Amino acid sequence: MAGAEKPMFAMDGNDVPFEPGQTILQAALAAGRYVPHLCFHPEFKPHGSCKLCTVKINGRTVASCTTLAKQGDEVESETPEIQDLRRNLVQFLFVEGNHFCPSCEKSGSCMLQAVAYDLGVMAEHFSPFFPSRPIDASHPDVLLDFNRCILCELCIRASAEVDGKNVFALSGRGAKKHLIVNAESGRLADTRLAVEDKAMDVCPVGVILRKRRGFQVPIGERKYDQHPIREVAVGKATARHASGKPSPQGPSKEGA
Amino acid sequence: MASEKKKLRVATTSLAGCFGCHMSLLDIDERLLELLKLVEFDRSPLTDIKHCGPCDLGIIEGGLCNAENVHVLREFRKSCKVLVAMGACAVNGGLPAQRNHLDIRDCLQTVYMTGTGIRRGFIPNDPELPLPLDRVHPLHDVVKIDYFLPGCPPPADAIWHFLNDLLAGRTPTLGHGLIHYD
Numbered sequence: 167m168a169g170a171e172k173p174m175f176a177m178d179g180n181d182v183p184f185e186p187g188q189t190i191l192q193a194a195l196a197a198g199r200y201v202p203h204l205c206f207h208p209e210f211k212p213h214g215s216c217k218l219c220t221v222k223i224n225g226r227t228v229a230s231c232t233t234l235a236k237q238g239d240e241v242e243s244e245t246p247e248i249q250d251l252r253r254n255l256v257q258f259l260f261v262e263g264n265h266f267c268p269s270c271e272k273s274g275s276c277m278l279q280a281v282a283y284d285l286g287v288m289a290e291h292f293s294p295f296f297p298s299r300p301i302d303a304s305h306p307d308v309l310l311d312f313n314r315c316i317l318c319e320l321c322i323r324a325s326a327e328v329d330g331k332n333v334f335a336l337s338g339r340g341a342k343k344h345l346i347v348n349a350e351s352g353r354l355a356d357t358r359l360a361v362e363d364k365a366m367d368v369c370p371v372g373v374i375l376r377k378r379r380g381f382q383v384p385i386g387e388r389k390y391d392q393h394p395i396r397e398v399a400v401g402k403a404t405a406r407h408a409s410g411k412p413s414p415q416g417p418s419k420e421g422a
Numbered sequence: 423m424a425s426e427k428k429k430l431r432v433a434t435t436s437l438a439g440c441f442g443c444h445m446s447l448l449d450i451d452e453r454l455l456e457l458l459k460l461v462e463f464d465r466s467p468l469t470d471i472k473h474c475g476p477c478d479l480g481i482i483e484g485g486l487c488n489a490e491n492v493h494v495l496r497e498f499r500k501s502c503k504v505l506v507a508m509g510a511c512a513v514n515g516g517l518p519a520q521r522n523h524l525d526i527r528d529c530l531q532t533v534y535m536t537g538t539g540i541r542r543g544f545i546p547n548d549p550e551l552p553l554p555l556d557r558v559h560p561l562h563d564v565v566k567i568d569y570f571l572p573g574c575p576p577p578a579d580a581i582w583h584f585l586n587d588l589l590a591g592r593t594p595t596l597g598h599g600l601i602h603y604d
Contacts, residue, residue: 266520267603268510268574274604283601288594289513289570293563296515298523385604394598 175239177221182235190230190241191219200396201243202252202281204259204370205318206231210327216318218255218281222248249285256282261294262341264313265371271380272372274388278316279371280395302347304355308366309375315345320368328364333357345373430478430589433464433502437491438518438558439484441467442575443509447481449578460589464501474501479588485511486559487518490552499565504588507561508581510574510603517574519558526556569594573602 172183175190177199184193189212194201205216214232221230222242230241242248259265259278267273302310317336322345325333333354337346349356359365366374385391393403436444444467450457465474474480480502486492499505510516521529535543561567571584571594580600587594 260514264520264523266510266514266516268517269520270604279603282603283598286595286601288572288596288601289507289562289567290560291562294514294519294560296519296522296557 173235173237175235175237175241177241178243178245182241184235188235190221190223190233190235190239192231193235194230194243195400198400198402199243200284200399201230202284202395203231203399204277204281204316205320207320207368210320210323210368213319213323216255216259216316218252220248220251220255227251253285253287254291256285256287257289257291259316260287260290261292262297263315264296264299266313270311270314270372271375272314274385274391275383276372276390277370277395278314280390280398283390284395299344302354304353305357305359305377306355307361307377308354308359309377310347310354311373311375312345314371315373316371317343317345318370320370321345321365321374324368325359325363325365331358331363331365333359333363333365429462430460431464431476432461432466432479432481433474433477433498434466434468434481435483435494435498436467437482437484437494437512437561438487439509439511439516441483443483443512443573444468446573446575446578447508447581450582451578453582457585474498477502478504480505481508482506482512482561483508485515485518485561486555486564488552488554492555492564493552495561495565504568505561505565506569506571506584506588507567508571509576510572512561513570513572514560515558519560522557526554530554571596574604577602 173186174181174183176182177194180199182193182197182199191201191203191206201219201221203216203219205213206219212231214229217229219230220227222245223233223239256278260282265278267279270276273279299312301312319336322334322336325331332348335346335348336343338344346352347354347357361376366376389398397403434444448454463469464477465471474497480498482495482498482505484491486495507513511518515522530545534540534545569588571581573580577600580596580602583596583600584594
């Protein structure tokens, strides 16, 4: 293979090179081309559940995070049709949970919100469910606000695969599917979750929150306040915050 | 009225909101004078006109938390050619909708009867008081809304940009920095 030209596929008319074994989403992001996504995290095996990264290849819609790139594929991503589909998916997520951004301490660092901004979602369009989802404040250092869960399973994957603790799981089926805490009492305080865990740093929305840190970075100066997610996701955004200071949450990528 | 171009007639109101969006509208500052070259206000907290006449544009802040809110919203829908939901509460219920997972009777009892420092309390029941709804609703749950302007409140620049698009006959869009849900 040495010296051989890298294989390519075309995305919206632009050539995207890829390494054999890469998915369309991985190759696109590596080439600096943003594809909206929520349940995908570069450090975890693709999950293919949120469907936000849906693209059209040769007339078929597929999740680009689980589809291997193939030489010569014609991939449609930012077409009006696919963007409309993505907007609808985001709107579904908003109405199925309780996403009150003005009172959420993750606002400005939230991927769901940032993706919605990127797609130009001006309203939820559908009638909100307003589900009742009590919070879990039992843990001394961590607050769980289930109202914002989008079922991406990143915390489940991180806790099982990296932390080896299996703190989180999904329960129920269909519209009743929800995140649970893996303890007999159902309370986070009765698990081995610690603030250093990987599971603390992967929530794309505002479910898993460190206590007493909520507003260390003021609203308006946060990651996606400063840079659109399409720049952050492909590493084009330089400073994380306007102040230039590193995140007070240490290695956390999604924190503040 | 003598100006060569007829001004658009605009009505505004605040339903289950905090008037923060109206304050943000006033925050467009001296651009208000530019706006007033293009529009004249009908029913609005700025004019104190009580009922809406025929209008080109209705701008509504706040969601629906009681029967009067629904009544006013329907009056706006009847009177205005184009209806805009302005701000988080109008768009998705916002802060007032955070009571939606609570029972309304429990809410009223806690606030008026059993809360700290209340003696001989009772739930207000004057017939002039509009009845609260069991849940707070966004505007589009009840009437057709033509355009949505998110934000809590939407920044003044977003309101200005949005209105300029609308008055020029374009579908309003907000880019990064102007579109905010918080």
